Structures are given as structure tokens and as C-alpha cells.
Amino acid sequence: MSAEIVRLLARIPETWNSGDAEGYAALFTEDADYITFFGSHLEGRQAIEEAHRELFKLDIKLEGGGGPPLIKPLSDDVALVIVGGGSSVNGAADPSRQSVITLTALRTPEGWRFASFQNTRVSAP
Numbered sequence: 001m002s003a004e005i006v007r008l009l010a011r012i013p014e015t016w017n018s019g020d021a022e023g024y025a026a027l028f029t030e031d032a033d034y035i036t037f038f039g040s041h042l043e044g045r046q047a048i049e050e051a052h053r054e055l056f057k058l059d060i061k062l063e064g065g066g067g068p069p070l071i072k073p074l075s076d077d078v079a080l081v082i083v084g085g086g087s088s089v090n091g092a093a094d095p096s097r098q099s100v101i102t103l104t105a106l107r108t109p110e111g112w113r114f115a116s117f118q119n120t121r122v123s124a125p
Helices: 002-017 021-025 045-055
Strands: 028-035 041-043 060-063 070-073 078-089 099-108 111-121
Touching: 002 021, 002 060, 002 070, 002 078, 002 111, 021 045, 028 045, 041 045
Parallel strands: 028 111
Antiparallel strands: 028 041, 060 078, 070 078, 078 099, 099 111
């Protein structure tokens, strides 16, 4: 389970950084719930693809950070995933863009996909 989810996680920056909105959206279930850093709620794979098609026109690239993912199996077919990361804008890394992302991974007939995504910017309380 964990290795498959780690491979799925690796596809997030791969598809994002190549500007592949369709490939990025395919990492999610058809009815996924996707909450952006700004609090927008995208409902479903099609909405995720459409929103990211526009976002990928900007020069924002995902970068590593935050260490290895925490993967907590909830059942044989569901896992909670918590992972950190950051991004750069116009080629410049920006430490203020560090985030913690919480996802729900679900085993589907297509393989593992994310059924939910919540992006929270890291900040001092």
C-alpha cells in the first residue's frame, strides 16, 4: 500500500511541473474534494482539471520539502496521507509558500487515487 501511495504522491509534482492538467486531475477520484490554500472547494476531477489548466499558465513549480510522507492506513483500501512541500514562483524559491497537505488515498478500480486534498500554508501562530 505505502509504496503505491508514495508513487502516486510523486506524480503530483511531476504532472504539475510539466503543466499536465489532465494528468494531474487523473490522480484524483472522479468525485474528489479538493480544497486549495485559498479555501476554494473544487468538486470532482473535471473541476480540478479546469482550475489547474488555468493555474498551470503561471510560473509556479512545486518543490520538495517537509520530509517523507506520513501514511496511516485506515483500512485495506483507504489511507490518510500528510505531506509537506513548497513551491517557487518565477524560478525563485519562497519559504513563505511552505504547506502541509492532507489527502485521503483510496484504492479504486483504476488503482490508488486521492479522494480528498486539503492544502494549508505553514505559518507561525
